[in-house]
Amino acid sequence: MLTVHHLNNSRSQRVLWLLEELELPYEIVRYQRDAKSMLAPPALRAIHPLGKSPVVTEDGRSIAESGAIIEYILELHGQGRLEPARGTDERLRYRYFLHYAEGSLMPLMVMKLVFGSIPRAPMPFFIKPVAKGVADAVESRFLQPQTETHLRFVESELAQRPWFAGADFSAADVQMSFPLEAASVRAGANGSRYPHITDWLTRIHARPAYQRALEKGGRYELAAF
Secondary structure (H helix, E strand, O other): OEEEEEEOOOOHHHHHHHHHHHOOOEEEEEEOOOOOOOOOOHHHHHOOOOOOOOEEEEOOEEEEOHHHHHHHHHHHHHOOOOOOOOOOHHHHHHHHHHHHHHHHHHHHHHHHHHHHHHHHOOOOOOOHHHHHHHHHHHHHHHHHHHHHHHHHHHHHHHHHOOOOOOOOOOHHHHHHHHHHHHHHHHOOOOOOOOHHHHHHHHHHHHOHHHHHHHHHHOOOHHHOO
16 A cells, blocks of 8 residues: 655645545655754655655655656556546646646745745844845845746646646646645735636635545645635
8 A cells, every 4th residue: 555654734745635636545654844944854764865755655665756756656556547648738738747846836936935034044143134135136136037937837828728737637736736835825826916826726725635635634834825
């Protein structure tokens, strides 16, 4: 049986969601972030050397990275579900967004989190203005323009079709959930500026499988905005 090594408020929530969509049996091993550093506990390193989540284990294998986990689960257990047919335009879009989520969009959200925390970090008082100036410059000159470019791109894609691959919900939507939930919290990717992203978020959060995953995974702050 698949085991999900689940860290609270992390990407592993969407692995639970995928398994609920597929109605597959699985077990959960829970880990809690350090209350001060918000880092994963050292116990996760016993499962994978990088000590990060998500990780799934099955039959002596440990599989890390969200995209690789999704592909592994669908290849071994999906029976053709949640992925478009090979050789179609939908399949090309599916593959693109499966990788775009972590390869292009999520790094911006991580950088926004890091640089946004710099002015609040403990440091000598005479350093704080310099650190804040650097953080503000990175935000205004790079992060905000890049983030808006990407969010406009995502908005335009969802204006053309209800789901990222096409007319049907797929695992690409599962993969895109975490960066867009992060963007809704950290970059204002909801409301009137991005109506199609907002509608998409509302629809994924209403899915019964998403709700079941929340019940099993516990508190997930990115879903509460």
